[in-house]
Amino acid sequence: MKFLSMSKWFMVVLCMSGVLLQYGCAFKDIDKRLFVSAIGIDPAENVENGYKVTLKVALPFGAIKDSERPSFAYLSREGQSIGEAIRMLETHVDKVLELGHMKTIIVHEKLLRDDMQSFMDYFIRRGDIQLIAYVAGARPSAETILKVEPNTEAPASVALINFFGATANDSPYVVTTYLFQLRRDILADGINPVLPLIETNAGGDELIVNNSVVVDGREDPAVLSTIETKYFNSLLKDSTGFTYLVKEGSLKLLLNFSQSKMTYQFVPSKGSGAPRAIDMHIVMKGTIGEANKDLSIAKLDDYNSLASKDVKQRVMHFLTKMQEENLDPFGFGLRYRATRLHTEDIFTTWQKAYPDIEFKVTVDVKLQGTGSIE
């Protein structure tokens, strides 16, 4: 017993002394850290092929309940690489820059091409950056967008974060793309990632997110219009809150869709295995939200077909536009690869077939009522 307790004490002393020698290198109090809440990347003005990195640092405020406005500090620096610029920015502040809470990465519109690889590499290689950070494009520049402090922003919160991820804002016009998702889609064959595009108004006190960009490594990104963004979101991600205006003669109907579901299949061409057409079926369910005439429930079927026809047209337009630009935000190519047994040239077959593929869209609108009044 004595022997054991001796060795026990010896162990304890040994461990404690070891700990005391090493102790303190990772211990840093929360008030000695600066939380970077967003990072903006612009092309550098003075450094060739470099970047200008802007950090938005959320400052903790004495009494949060009393302060009216959130307070932020902005740090900017140009450098050859993002990592280098951030390292240098660390020398501009008195505290540790903590990137663990960095939730939004805003990239200048112009940089959303081949540069993407290198940023993502940095962000993912650093272990402490969240992979569930949102990535967005910025117009006119990332720095301007970061410096916008909207009036609706509450203290101790960051407006940029609330836009995405369906935490606060659920609008079908807002596309959410996480960092890991962006990486996955860029590296995968057969899908192009879509990023939200953040803009600001003339006064510089509002953030507007209703457009998006389709990123393709080779050329300048294609911007999706507001309407296209809405379609993209509701078809692929079943976003709710989708409204739609039907005009037929003097009748104007505003439809609110609560569900939309898209399924599609590849139609193989005779002879070769290449796909000839995509057979797409869209089902949308909803109610009538606004009308300029009296409606009757009996005529719901008429409204259904009216809406179906219209939606079909728009979807067709969107799909063919993407096809013309040779972009694939829906990931048809990926699905094609997933539904065929693997062969060496499966993806080249698809790439050849996609520009000429035919879309056969059927839309099935199912209105379930006329809202709370007839």
Added chain:
Amino acid sequence: MDEATCHIEPPAYFTRLATRLEPTADIVKKTLKSRDRVVHLLYLKSVVDMMQLQEIVVKPFYEMSAEQNFAEYIQSLPYETKMPTGDEEVLIEITKGNVFVMIDKQITLLELKIVAANAVQEAIMEPTIHGPQLGLSESIETNINVIRQRYHKPSLIIEPMQLEDASNRDIALIYDEERVKPQLLKIIRKRILTLEVELVQGSSDLQYYMNNKKYSLFPTSLLTERPDRILHNMAVGKVIILVDGSPHAIIAPTTFFDFMLSMEDAYYSFWVVSLIRFLRYAGLFTCIMLPSIYVGVTSYTPEVLRTELALTVAASRIGVPYPSFIEVFFMLIFIELLTEASMRLPNSISATATTVGGLILGTAAVEAALTSNIMVIVVSLVAISTFVIPISEMNYAVRVCRFLLLLYTTAFGLAGMVLGMLGLLLYLVNKDSFSEPYLRMFWKNRQEELKADDS
């Protein structure tokens, strides 16, 4: 008449006993004499019931005619205790309140003791809404009576023992012969008989001495004042140890889960009990881990928090001059002081102490930027959840654990906290209570599991 009494010399044995008790003031040597009949009585008047003595011994003596009759009468009395061998033992019996009666050559011990504190007390330590409201008393006889009253079985054995210490206290082992493991009984008997202590005051320190280890944090036997807890444990084959003069019974062996059990659990419906138990374990984990979580999260990995919360915590720490662990240590010690102080004070003052300490000092400390708001919340939560643990010994042990875990976390961060908890778990699992595992899961019936181990 006086002459006659003087004639009768008390027997040598009687004198020997009397002289050994001598200088004490409450000793009574009495010789009853009527005609040629003589009876010698020796007792301590402070522990003997005078009225009974008068009724049972003195009165019949003068009413009966022959000496022979009276001797037989005394022997037939239900109050008789077994006569021990040896002077010392007889003397101990006398100090316990027995009356030493000597008729010619016949010696008898009559138990006519009076116990001032034999009233059954209200259960204060473990109050429940339902279930028995009264606990045990400070007299061993009453306690045995309380137990017998609720457990009518011939297999209930009361095994008297005597401690070899300064006070020669009565101890009783109580168990259900059919359920108890003989091996366990042997261990407990051995433990008690081999104790080498100066003085045992009551069950609390007996429990400590029986623990057998000098540095031990967690209790291996349970102290209770509730008869329902005693029965509950006896029915699963445990041994109850009663000490005379102490209103608590020791239950041995115990497992960790016994300390987390309130007797109230038996009186409510399943879902209510499930909720209460969940709360209790949540309280246990909170009060051990929360201070460590605070240090680990704020000083090592603030990424764990949501952004808004991280900013709030950072904001509340603005101006606090000390690192988080010193803050936590200060506040914990402060809250421990408060708890200790309110326990020692009379009820009427303790409320004031808590208010002054908790509310006023807490607010002032935050105002003076000595600590953060969040810290005050953490510490109060810890203090409250500590009291959810039903048994106070476990309560104290957990309070100590908290500090140990805090040390480990301060050195190693959140991962250290998890490893520290695992270490604590290992310690508890590795511990045994009277050679039964202290912490383990029981899926099926307790007995079956134990049997499966042995086979």
Added chain:
Amino acid sequence: MSRFVYFLLISNMIANLIAASPRIFFAKSEEGAIITMIIALFFGVFMNWALITSFKAFPGKSLPQILSLYLSKWITIPVLIILGVIWYVSGLQTLITYIDILLRFLTPEMSVYLVIAMFIPVITFGIIMQSRNILFTLELVFVLAVPAAAYYVVKLYFAEQVSWDHVAIAMTFIDNPPDYTVFSTTTYLFAGTFDIIIFNSLLKKKMTFGIKQALIVFILGAFALFTTYFIPIGVLGFDQVESTLYPWILTSDSIRMKFGVIERVIFIFLLLFLAIAFLNITIHWHVACKLFQSAFDIEQLKIKWREKISLVIMVVVFWSIAIYTTLKVTEYDLFLFSRYYFNFIPIVMTALISLMLVVNRRAKS
């Protein structure tokens, strides 16, 4: 089968998530990973059956006890030493991997010595505990971890972040020819049961391994394999998944709890796996420790405190090697060395079962 055997099996399966096995699978994802995993799944169940059945005749006896009864010392001692080394390395591999993960993801600024120091007291205490108590600890940690783990798994399968298209692409590679490394890595998933070579001394009830048990082991294995392989592919994408060092860490970091107390699931994952990794190391090293003790025949030595001295020597040696390798080994070395190690496993398993066959035959005659 006793419930503890299942716990041993499951703990090993889970601990593998963070070790090198997913990376090995992904590296071979276009070279027959899936078909091999299916084959190895059956092989693993078969191995479990063979092991349990061969130990059936000796309830309450550990492997060293059985071997010393029926085989000569010249065979027993080398066998025990080899097995001891294998078990030690198995624990070591988990330890090094986890220390690396902690340094990379939880506390990047902390020094490596401090992280090692954090493990030393707790694991040492675990190793020198009685075997019985290790099983109890295993059970308790399971009970404590199950709610969080169940939540985590459900979250994984229902997260919108998982792209099932990528999973489907991975499945299209089903027709490739099998690969030995994947086979051995999958087999290692089932190695948890082999801990009974020591713990069998506590399992005194006769164990049966019938259809029901086989089915349970099969389902557990299939579920573990499916999760290990396909979920990271679904989250990180099929095309580049092999380039990530710790696919499972990145996968958990990609899952978000919108309304949780903690938003980032990765912390739940890291802390949960710390407990599992710790158990895994403790169990393996405990087995290794017991194997070495019986190989060197500690019981026979006539020294005072022989048990304790042998334990102290063992612990010191274990940790010296562990600290040395942790400081020296690079990530690439670890990966390479894990592959060699895994390749070795099916051979050892088969050899062990054949040995048991011989012992069984001798015991009968």
